[in-house]
Amino acid sequence: MNVLEQFHDWLANYWPSWAAYLVPALVAFAVLSTFILLVVLVFIYVERRGVGRFQVRRGPNRAGPFGILQPVADAVKILTKEDIIPSAGDRWVHLLAPVIAFFPALAIFAVIPFEGRAIFADLNVGILYIIAISSLGVIGTFMAGWGSNNKYSLVSAMRAVAQMISYEVPLVLSIAGVLIISGSLSMTSIVEAQEVPFFLLQPLGFLIFFIAAAAEIQRSPFDLLEAESEIVAGYHIEYSGMKFALFYLAEYTHAFAISAIVVTLFLGGWHGVLLPGALWFMIKVFLVFGALFWVRSTLPRLRVDQLMGFAWKCLFPLALINVFITAIESVIWPEFPWQLLILNILIAALLIVLWSGFFRVAGERVSFQRYGRGIIKGLTVTFSHLFRRPITVQYPEQRLTPAPRFRGNMLVWDQDACIGCRACARACPVSVIDIETTKGDKGQIVEKLEVDFGRCLFCGLCVEACPVKAMFMSRDYEQASYRREQLVVSKEQFVAAEKRRSAYFYPDLEAEMPLQTLLAPPKEES
Amino acid sequence: MTVGLEHFLILSAILFSIGLYGALAKRNAVVILMCIEIMLNAVNIAMVAFSRYSHIITGQVFAIFIMVVAAAEVAVGLAIIITIYRSRETVDAEKIDLMKW
Amino acid sequence: MPSGVPLAIFLLPFFSFIVISFVIRPFLNSKPKLSGYITIASIGTALILSFWVLAEVSNAPGHVLSMPDYEWLVIGDTVIRLGVTVDALAAIMLIVVTSVSLLVQVYSQGYMRGDPSYSRYFAFMSLFTACMLGLVLADNLLFLYVFWEGVGLCSYLLIGFWFHRPAAARAATKAFLVTRLGDFGFLAAILFLYFKTGTFDIGELQSLALMGAIGGTALTWAAIGVFSGAVGKSAQFPLHTWLPDAMEGPTPVSALIHAATMVAAGVYLVARMFPVFASSVEAVTTVAVIGGFTAIFAATMGLVMNDIKRVLAYSTISQLGYMMLGLGVVGIGVANDAIALEEGLALGVAVGMFHLFNHAFFKALLFLGAGSVNHATGTFDMREMGGLRKVMPWTYASFLAASISIVGIWPLAGFWSKEGILDHAWDHQTALFFLAIITVFLTAFYMFRVVFLTFAGEYRGSKDVDSGAGAHGPSLHESPLVMVAPMGVLAILAVISGWLPVSSFLGGESVSFFGALASPMAWVSMILAAGGILLAYALYSAKWLSVESLRRRFAPLHTLFSRKYWFDELYERVIVVRVLVDGIFALFNWFDTRIVDGIVNGVAGGTVEAGKVIRRVETGQLQAYAIAIFVGVLAIVACFLIFG
């Protein structure tokens, strides 16, 4: 008996029974959807930050503290965009597509047990329901591809559908192992059956499910349908505004759902020590989601034929073998003691290594030595990036250290050293230096110095021509203007300007300059 | 008014008749296949209704077998249609009369 | 003796055939010698086993070994049993077949050297031998018939061995078809006997015949049917035409066919079924008359042939006629109660088989000799031979021995068995005796005609006589050892085989070595034979008489003989073309095209016309069919609603 049913029973004392059904359901639906949307927003934030860190970037960090309001800002931006409907497209199909894509992702949560009793509906065919509902998403994709009347959309939709159908097979088969052990289709029973988390008892099934699930929700490296370089942006190329937001939400809701399913099926659901179950559940969900974008930020995208081949030739047979092995084990050891995990991990490792040997990449047999280690190495490299300082320069606060001989967008003029010899003006090949001098007591006094940086070549001949070290190239790179006149810099501006001299033509200046590196965090110039 | 067995059976009959009309009248072979699926669904409703109102599970078992057959039928049927389309560039059931006298 | 030994005798060559066909030819074709060795090894082993069987049989009471048999086929109440007969007759035949076959195989090693189809040759030879052995061992008519046809098939394959030659292909077909004609009678007789008695077992049939359970006309016709098979296989008149043509096959094949396997099968069959024949006067008379007539009839044709192998072929027919005659006359004696039944049955078999036994060796030898001559000269035409005595002394010696033996000069093999036949003919059928005795003269003449034309005088061919000096073409030479050695062995056998107690072993009378000379019959036949030899000498060696003048004087006869009494023409032009093709077949053809085809075509045409009308229903419109189905369903439901 879960919370919802208790609520219903209490309500049934006062209201007619149909209302007693309807009201708690609506309330629960509202609560659940709100919660899910919130989590999804967090997901979006976490992923953007996380992927940033994996890539040694910072990720969004401006809107609000730590950029926490970035998703909100994005949402506001996206909702204010123009809503476009392709005129040659199928209007209704186009409009309904994002809704239909979003709905199944949401509906999955109906049977996810956040904690023992915190479940919307504990169906006794829970896992089957999930599979059935998630296959609905295909229809939405189809509608989006079709309704947009765009060939990229259609190609993407076909790809997406082919991919989802193909990966659904190993997905379902890998679940079968769990079902054999737990002996139930109900999600709560599966969680309760996990004294040892099933990813230990079903290592192969877990791996297959994880990969197939990533493909099912079209996360990298299986994000063929979005493949920007090939088909622009996939089936939502024609979508904008709220409709696009729905697709975007659907993607992350789906990711959340899949993470929740992985947690439920393989990671022991709400089981955990000390902390309350629901918290454990969410922690695990975030870990799984982290793993998803960890993989995403490590591995490159697959080619479309490789993608299908991988599903049918690799995952599908392995999943089948896994079902057989599990079935045999369940006949021999009906209780499925936890000691089996040693055997199963060994079997899984052996099968993966052996099976990968059947395949060829670029005419060469796939070896675990090469590819397996490659993948693991890649994952460790990206993981190690988490603990490095991002190389991103927080620009206005931080500035990039340019190379010592960098020729920036201005000249540095030392008024005190200048003797007004006009050698610079004479040396300039494009005559952008306009200098007027009057005779002073110690020689010439510069009355007017104007340089038109709109035409300047930054050739440095003026610097070389200067006999008294009064002219330098600048390491400044920040000046910009929308108006041409402002690019003509006057004497006063030269005097007032920050003097960051370049070592161009004056190598002796290099010694006092900070070293420029790409990956090392920039040291502030004092 | 309580919903009884008759309601489901009549729903099934209506669905079946609609499917039947479509299967007999439409020219696009894929649409014909769709209509056949509707007919099978109608039969399933009847099966499950009988099962529900007799408390004998066999009706549902039959429904499962009908689903299996439907899946097989769609796979092979669509394969045939696509093969025909490849060779004759049409899926019009009236133009596919290879077995004509 | 283990009961498997007789079976092994049959199976050894059969496995040799299997191995050659399915292992050596497909996989080891580059080593064809292997097939020859395998064949020789298997048949050699079979020969040794045959001696073992012979020894066992001679120790057994009544010279019969009882062998277990097995249920082979059960159809309703009918049980067909599968077993082997091992008695004196079979034992002797086993020895004959395996020994002659072995020597022929050895000889073939030399004769067939370098032939592109070497392996195929030995495969067929193995099968041929196997079938013959199976035929000898079979204890029921059904299996006997199976092997009988197997022998026919192999003879077809071997006669047509060089099938690319039209003559060979034609000869093979002819041999097959002509023997078929006889086989038809045989098959009819087997079925007839089966329906009469309900058994295929030869032993049972024999005892039933002797008890008179079959009896009367039925028995006569059955016996004549069986005999017709023998006539076909043994090339007796009037089915003799295939044998001379069968010379198109390789000579060792001829040797085997003529000596031990194919033609011997016919005589063996009559011997095996002798009690059945002996129960009917008409049947044995037929056998005797056909045999006697064939003997002289074939001999006359042998007189004028120029092809050495054809002469030998007619001589074979003639000698087979002798054997039939021998069987027949003793049978007449038995049937007329001139000889006691028990004794007579054995005697008849002994008389016939003794000649078969002797004949096997010397006839094989003659053919091998002819092959050897051919090997040297490259021809079979005697007009292009002569004087070969000098270059081929071994061949000459052995050929001469065989010739004297076949002519029947004391003490060589032919004498002993021929005397037996002549004696019994004199005793029981005097008319046939005279035919036989004339045949003795004719045999002597044509055999020595061959000897003189081939080996005496001067060489008339185109090859160089002086060995080694030949500047044009290969020279004449003696055949290699592998060919001469079997001939030598056969020559010894041709001399001594008559001294072996074969006849008494089979239950006939035995004559002491010199005691035979005491009989006047021996002297009569020997004088006639000597006359024949003398005449041949006079004509072909000494040239006292001109062959040409003789030929002119007897021109009609010579034509008659050399055209083989126009039998080939009779068969091919008259019987086949006029009677069969123009007459019966035309009638069948008319019946077939008009009546049978008419009915069939009428039905078919009617169906087609009806179909043309009805097919309009088949529009190819899937949905039309579906509508029809549902209208049908509705009709059924309506029936239920209305009547149910």
Add this chain to the structure above:
Amino acid sequence: MDNVGITASFWVLAVVCVASALAVVFLRDIFRAALFLVLCFFTVAGVFVILSADFLAVAQVLIYVGAIAVLIIFALMLTRGTQQGSPSGRFRFTAFLVGAVFLVTMILVVTGTDWQAITETPTGSTTSALAHALFSEEEGFILPFEIAAALLLAAVIGAIVLIREK
């Protein structure tokens, strides 16, 4: 659930179901027809839920919506059937007649028969009952089930063979 709930949901589902089935047959836009087919399948699943056949309802969604409908849409796109739309053929009047007569007959039969229906809702989950009915070795449908598996395999192989590029 009580009668009001069941009745209400039945009527909603039935109306949507029949309407979408009609849409499948009569819509000219073939892609929309396919989408309505999905809707029809979905409502049938709803009907199954009302009939307390929860396993079948899920299976209905899984098989019909997840597999069959998607396959059909795929085929629509591969055969460019959308260009011709979904015209009716020359048999439409006959077909209508047959369909109508069939419907009338069926309704007559359904209403004219005295069904001995048990109105109580079956208790307990159908999943394990179904599993028992399918797989139990004594009175189950284990052999037909395996034959069905073989049929599916044959269909898969047949479809692959048919569709393969020569």
